[in-house]
Amino acid sequence: MLTHNKGGRGRTSPEELAFYAPNHLCLVVLGILLCPPLGILAFKERKKIMLANHNSEWEQAYKSSRKTGWLSVFSILGGLAIIYLLFLYI
Secondary structure, eight states, X not given: OOOOOTTOOSSOOHHHHHHOOOOOHHXXXXXXXXXXXXXXXXXXXXXXXXXXXXXXXXXXXXXHHHHHHHHHHHHHHHHHHXXXXXXXXX
């Protein structure tokens, strides 16, 4: 569940939106489809990004964003490698 901003405002300004860290939704979904264990970890990190962005905790949001991106990429590559090996040896 998301909490309110630190300043108590209900809306975010355009300046704050410019600082939002990317949450890599498409990569996370593809990662979940190709390699669920790593994809689920990436999804959990994505939730941390959304919460940190909402609370204006930019440093935490960018750390989680980098971690989510790497987890998603590794899950996609791992899933593609497994599919390739299955077709190669079966």
